[in-house]
Amino acid sequence: MSAGGGTKAILAALAANAGIAVAKFGGFLFTGSSSMLAEAVHSVADTSNQGLLLLGQKTSQRKPTPEHPFGYGRDRYFYSFVVALLLFSLGSVFALYEGIHKIQHPEPLHAAWVAVVILLIAIGLETFSFITAIRESKAIKGELTWWQFIRQAKTPELPVVLLEDFGALIGLVLALGGVGLTVLTGDPVWDGIGTACIGVLLGAIAIVLIVETKSLLIGEGATREVLDEIVGQLESERVEKVIHIRTQYLGPDELLIAAKIGISPSLSVAEVAAEIDGAEARVRAKVPAARLIYLEPDLARGRTATA
Known part of the structure; x- marks a missing residue:
């Protein structure tokens, strides 16, 4: 997926959440x-999270520099990690605090x-955003x-938006349940219970996102x-085996590959160079994300490929 992958889902979520936030604050005041x-x-x-995801997409497209020779593709992972932290701190912790306070008072x-x-209106808007993310x-x-x-x-971005929208829909149902039970029973403690449940839900989603984006950030x-x-694709008639190989995503659309390949000893230097070029071309044809490929020719000595 391109650097702008998921932009439609992010923009749909941004528009929906901005409008919903204003309406909800009005509802709270009323x-x-x-x-x-x-x-x-x-x-x-x-x-705020959707704004950060868009910012990450933009900054990740900066050209490589001497200080960052592999570019800035991981900016998208960094901002997604920040989103997860914000969801936990600003969403979950606040909801838990407010819920416990309202249960006690x-x-x-x-x-x-x-x-x-x-x-109910918010559920409709969040459903639209969620369906867009699914598509x-x-x-x-x-x-x-x-x-x-x-x-x-x-x-x-797409897993983040999917989980955010899913959490938002469940949270709205919990809020609706809290308000509804308060009206039916006349006991406002149900409103606090609904709020605390929203906090637990957001915390669980945030932890999943933190774990997954941390893994991407440090390198998968x-x-x-x-x-x-x-x-x-690397192995061929003249490449006897892949002795060892390492891969790492420098960004969602940029995979680094470093491998030592066992070349037939009968090949000339020119033939070795041609075989390396051919191996790189075969890999890129099948794995478009393989932007950076470094191959070291060697003689196979019975070693097996390792990831």
């Missing part, structure tokens, strides 16, 4: 619902129907399950399927 306040802060966090709601209307993701998900896609995707190699494809 009703005093802590669930509405927690959801409003959640939407502000999500809006419940306050009655005013005009709860306003909160219900706003939450964008299907192009690269392939046969993976959604959980496998989130765990294995090298493009960070090619998956076993991609690695097998690379090794298969």
Whole structure:
């Protein structure tokens, strides 16, 4: 996926969350619902997060410099990691604090129907954003399950938006449940319970994102399927075996490959150079992300390829 991959999903989420945040804050001021306040802060966090994802896409396209000879592709991983931290600190921690406070000191709601209307509208907008993210993701998900896609995707923005939108929808349902139970029972403690549940949900999603984006940030190699494809393309009649190989993603669309290949000893220097060029061309034809390939010719001595 290109550097702008997932931009449509990000923009859809940005527009939806910005509008929802304004409506939720209005609903909180009108009703005093802590669930509405927690959801409003959640939407502000999500809006900021989408802005950071767009910033990461832009800065990652900077040209390489002497200080950063491999470019800035990992900016997208860095900003996705920041998004996960913000979701945890600004969304989860605040919702937990507000929920516990309202459980300990419940306050009655005013005009709860306003909160219900706003939450129903927000569910509609978040559903639109979520469907957009799903459509964008299907192009690269392939046969993976959604959980496998989130765990294995090298493009960070779409998993982030998918989990954010999923969390937002569940959070809205929890907020709606908290407000609804408060109205039905007349006990405002349910509003606080709904808020605390939103905090737990956001915390769980944030932890998943932190773990996954941290792994990308410090450097992930090619998956076993991609690695097998690379090794298969490197080996030929004149390349007896791949002695060892290392791969690492410098960005979602840029894979670094370094390998030592066993060359037939009967080849001349010119033939070795031609075989290396051919091996690089074969790999790039099958693995477009393989932008940087460094091959070291050697004689095979019974060693096997390692990842």
